[in-house]
Amino acid sequence: MKSxxxxxxxxxxNAAPHIGHAYEAxxxxxxxxxxxxxxxxxxxxxxxxxxxxxxxxxxxxxGKKPQQxxxxxxxxxxxxxxxxxxxxxxxxxxxxxxxxxxxxAIWKKMEEKGDIYLNKYAGWYSTRDEAFYTEADxxxxxxxxxxxxxxxxxxxxxxxxxxFFRLSAYTDKLLALYEQQPDFVQPGFRKNExxxxxxxxxxxxxxxxxxxxxxxxxxxxxxxxxxxxxDALTNYITALGYPDTNAEKFKKYWPCDVHLIGKDxxxxxxIYWPAFLMSxxxxxxxxxxxxxxxxxxxxxxSKSLGNVISPENLIVKYGVDQSRYALMREATFGQDGDISYxxxxxxxxxxxxxxxxxxxxxxxxxxxxxxxxxVPTPGILEDVDKAxxxxxxxxxxVAVRAEFEKMQFSKAIEEFISVSHAANLYIDxxxxxxxxKTDPARMATVLYVLAEVIRNLGLIIQPFTPVAAQKILDxxxxxxxxxxxxxxxxxxxxxxxxxxxxxxxxxPRIIEDTANSSGSAAAKTA
RNA sequence: GGCGGGGUAGCUCAGUGGUAGAGCAGAGGAAUCAUAAUCCUUGUGUCGCCGGUUCAAAUCCGGCCCUCGCUACCA
Numbered sequence: 001m002k003s004x005x006x007x008x009x010x011x012x013x014n015a016a017p018h019i020g021h022a023y024e025a026x027x028x029x030x031x032x033x034x035x036x037x038x039x040x041x042x043x044x045x046x047x048x049x050x051x052x053x054x055x056x057x058x059x060x061x062x063g064k065k066p067q068q069x070x071x072x073x074x075x076x077x078x079x080x081x082x083x084x085x086x087x088x089x090x091x092x093x094x095x096x097x098x099x100x101x102x103x104x105a106i107w108k109k110m111e112e113k114g115d116i117y118l119n120k121y122a123g124w125y126s127t128r129d130e131a132f133y134t135e136a137d138x139x140x141x142x143x144x145x146x147x148x149x150x151x152x153x154x155x156x157x158x159x160x161x162x163x164f165f166r167l168s169a170y171t172d173k174l175l176a177l178y179e180q181q182p183d184f185v186q187p188g189f190r191k192n193e194x195x196x197x198x199x200x201x202x203x204x205x206x207x208x209x210x211x212x213x214x215x216x217x218x219x220x221x222x223x224x225x226x227x228x229x230x231d232a233l234t235n236y237i238t239a240l241g242y243p244d245t246n247a248e249k250f251k252k253y254w255p256c257d258v259h260l261i262g263k264d265x266x267x268x269x270x271i272y273w274p275a276f277l278m279s280x281x282x283x284x285x286x287x288x289x290x291x292x293x294x295x296x297x298x299x300x301x302s303k304s305l306g307n308v309i310s311p312e313n314l315i316v317k318y319g320v321d322q323s324r325y326a327l328m329r330e331a332t333f334g335q336d337g338d339i340s341y342x343x344x345x346x347x348x349x350x351x352x353x354x355x356x357x358x359x360x361x362x363x364x365x366x367x368x369x370x371x372x373x374x375v376p377t378p379g380i381l382e383d384v385d386k387a388x389x390x391x392x393x394x395x396x397x398v399a400v401r402a403e404f405e406k407m408q409f410s411k412a413i414e415e416f417i418s419v420s421h422a423a424n425l426y427i428d429x430x431x432x433x434x435x436x437k438t439d440p441a442r443m444a445t446v447l448y449v450l451a452e453v454i455r456n457l458g459l460i461i462q463p464f465t466p467v468a469a470q471k472i473l474d475x476x477x478x479x480x481x482x483x484x485x486x487x488x489x490x491x492x493x494x495x496x497x498x499x500x501x502x503x504x505x506x507x508p509r510i511i512e513d514t515a516n517s518s519g520s521a522a523a524k525t526a
Numbered sequence: 527g528g529c530g531g532g533g534u535a536g537c538u539c540a541g542u543g544g545u546a547g548a549g550c551a552g553a554g555g556a557a558u559c560a561u562a563a564u565c566c567u568u569g570u571g572u573c574g575c576c577g578g579u580u581c582a583a584a585u586c587c588g589g590c591c592c593u594c595g596c597u598a599c600c601a
Contacts, residue, residue, distance in 0.1 A: 012600095049601080052600080052601075054600065054601070123599090131600060132598095132599065167598095189530070190596090192529090192530060193530070193595070193596045193597085194596090196528095196530075196596075196597080197596070197597070197598080200597080200598095203599090205598080205599065206599060207599090228600090228601070229599085232601085263595085264601080265601075266596095267598070268601090271598090272598095272599095330538095332538095336594090338538085343537095343538090343550095346551085347550085349563095350549090350550070354564080355564090357563090358560055358563045358564070359560085359563095359564085360560095361559095362560030362564080363560085364560095365559070366560080370559090417549095424563095424564055424565075425564085425565065427559075427565090428556095428557070428564060428565045428566090429565085431557080431558095431559085432559065433557095433558075436559090505561060506561095508561065509561055509562095509563080
């Protein structure tokens, strides 16, 4: 069985999860579910990045021990994933003992390779910004003092003993990697950015700190704490059992098929991480996909603007499946996307409720009333019937699969929504309510074809709306073990005469409370 | 400043040489099985601006304007 390993970035555990975390987790989940249904042995990892100075400080501010603090934050992230029905196989935390061992092991490998050396890290440091600046970022004032051009804060020259990673030695190897694996960084425009960055030439990377304690100690130099990115990136192999490269999971799933991350951390994943892996003698991952950010009405969400759309609010307003669908549908994955309650409500109503939900409802209720609540017995299929079945069968799977390969989830949705539209058109043209009086046998054929289309649609939507999909499949009496994509298409068509349960609505229309359109409209129950 | 994207119907976008397209929103109609859902019809838009190449340009070339991203050690 082909394997497929997908990871999200591990979320930095200094604050509670927000919609961006949910977006990434759902994107990875949709992909993971698709691959499982499409016959892959999938391993899906998400988790939290719990070390570093910021966590240490946030814990202090909260009056808590760092470990207690991250325990609580990690629980929030895990809870968010569960509430969004994210089917991860492992939730990894960087404070786990196994992870420290893994980090120290990869460090030693890089050291053995000769890529780690001790030196001084020196630069212009702003205490207020907690950041180093390069000469180019600074403005010299008339009095000779230097300030950050952007933040206007004063900087001072700092020197700190630090271990360095010989990143400069990997410039050519990385460029060769991007050349040999054209899809290594996606979307393509991100790859261009990465390549042009690397082409400038890479400087060695400071990979340890001595100014705080909350992290993984450098082996043999305990006052040094590993730079958080060495720590964080290594989670992807810790999760598979590293440093035991003979571990069953490691052998089965590494190299990772896709690291799904936000566009802001592409450099770490597309440059540092493969360099670390090459240094440590570990095969590099196959792909890095940087998704965009969610905006609302063209603006960043922020508490001060009061325009924050939270995962919890989405679930309350729309339900889990609909929220997942709206997020995956509204934005082109890879680019920034604009979401708002207005846009999402419109989308959910137009596509899930009116188009797909109503197709299921109108078909199944006709079958319940006119076909003895059983899968109708079809007569000879006409060309229109065959055409629709074909469109809803293998052809749909092939088209959707092609979009998943590119992680173009919104396009994948368009593919099956167009099938649903075709089915609605077919009903209107065939008018089974008229055939009921003129040609009941033909009516049975039409309703059979529709039920079969609904079966295929129920199968294909599972990655996006897993719960609703199960309800639909239950309503057309599809056995629990016949719900993977191998069952899409005519070879596994519904058997006439199977008794069907009473139909009930799956995707209710969202009724906006006009008095408070941005807040708490309720979904009418079906 | 350098490099790279974009600028097409009210909105989101597709369209890389040959009479401008889709979805949503709006308007009209049909139908009535269904979640006031469905289906059909309906788009005269200076295709950012100026100039050039061509029989022919949204599509190629040059210039300009606007906008977005990247331009290393917080993550």
